[in-house]
Amino acid sequence: MTFEVLDWIYILNLAGVLVFAISGVLTAIDNDFDVVGASVIGFITALGGGTLRDLLIGETPVGWMLDTNYLWTVMAAVALSYLFKTRIIKLRKGMFLFDSMGLGLFAILGVQKTIAVGLDPVIAILMGMVSAVFGGVLRDVLSNIVPLIFRKEIYATACLIGGLVFLILQTFSKALYINMGVAMFVVFIIRYLAVKKKWVMKF
């Protein structure tokens, strides 16, 4: 059972990397980057947040260096983006769904990894947010634009709320994977509704 759940988390994680990387590559193509530049941007969009988290909590070499599947997934994302560019752009609605799922997954996995090294739960919530959104921040910095999440999107907020929900659930129940699943869904649904309903931060 445990093994199966971990397998699912791993597969979902790679799926999240794939979707984040594709979104990074498409942004880079829009900015007239060449294929190497687009690959770097795809890589950083997908793995930059987790990399920063691992550096800050002192888990080095950082995660993706110990498992090349992450790198191959990014390269697959680059290939898919170039081969099926027009189709993928049409699919962006579907991608937004996966993107929101990836956000929830990365945020809650980030919270858990931080707690696992013994850091304070409040710091863990922060690191969950860093894991999920700083890839996008680095993508924007490297593309020389003001990071989007600082201005418009209920994105970081969704991660912080989801992280809080996860920690509250953990104090009431030992069912780790169910707690994780619920918290991921909270992040997903806030993000999803925020975009659908065009919620905006009031100040």
Added chain:
Amino acid sequence: MTFEVLDWIYILNLAGVLVFAISGVLTAIDNDFDVVGASVIGFITALGGGTLRDLLIGETPVGWMLDTNYLWTVMAAVALSYLFKTRIIKLRKGMFLFDSMGLGLFAILGVQKTIAVGLDPVIAILMGMVSAVFGGVLRDVLSNIVPLIFRKEIYATACLIGGLVFLILQTFSKALYINMGVAMFVVFIIRYLAVKKKWVMKF
């Protein structure tokens, strides 16, 4: 005695974080960031320099992750900035005083922490400067402007001189806290006079 001095250093350190964070949040509000973006910018302005230093010298998890008071201080800075925005802007002269004190404090504490892990004094001077000014550099990069300190301000220079003074004093006297205090004052007074007298780097 020692205990008291360390207490004072700790309190001053948090005060420096508060002032740096407020200045970051106000800059972010000026740039139309939302409250989450402003909080992130406040955080990075106050703690980004020390974070970079800790990563470079290999002290991970970085300092603020082991003591949540730093995080709460940043959050207090965010609350104060939003609640008393107009008053704080009027108080900016007073804030500039605290900001210069924070600069001295962060620089010399950075020098000492680097020496404490056994690195070369010259590297320590550099790390003192990094601790004190790179939060502002990261703030500017994330706001998509050329970092101010690269163009106008006698800011990094004050930190380097202060660090040098600290190391020279240490070779003549064992009075660590007095040496630190004098060196902090050197950074403070150079920065303070530089702004008051409108000193500019000649080339």
Added chain:
Amino acid sequence: MTFEVLDWIYILNLAGVLVFAISGVLTAIDNDFDVVGASVIGFITALGGGTLRDLLIGETPVGWMLDTNYLWTVMAAVALSYLFKTRIIKLRKGMFLFDSMGLGLFAILGVQKTIAVGLDPVIAILMGMVSAVFGGVLRDVLSNIVPLIFRKEIYATACLIGGLVFLILQTFSKALYINMGVAMFVVFIIRYLAVKKKWVMKF
């Protein structure tokens, strides 16, 4: 013999740092940075890539903190840039030669250092590229321009090809330094020809 080769690598490494730092300082002067800003940019251009690699693979304190010769070399580069500015600009053709050599050196040394800590060869190729090009990326980000290598230059690609050549040679021959030299030459010659012949990435 081995000792002599290591000496040569060390000297070439410092020469590479010198040339990269000079190119950084000249760029910063072009952007109206003051001398402190130009020094920081020179430093980051020369040592930023290796620093990022060391952080990612968990080798802290990072390399240049344990050997102040790197810092002195950067300071020499700053002094030379200001003293002989007009002459150096005339010499840029010659500098481009050294710059391409530095690229090959940094890339292959980066590959080898990553393998030495036990990471996967594919990750090592990536880290070689990071070592050689991310100093320039950080320089561009701090100067608030879109990193050049993302758009125009066959620069990262040369590093990746050179890294691959090195790994292939290593499987056939035990002559480490010869393999390194050949791979460095591959990076150098691709970069050199790419500029001479005005090769451009096709997509």
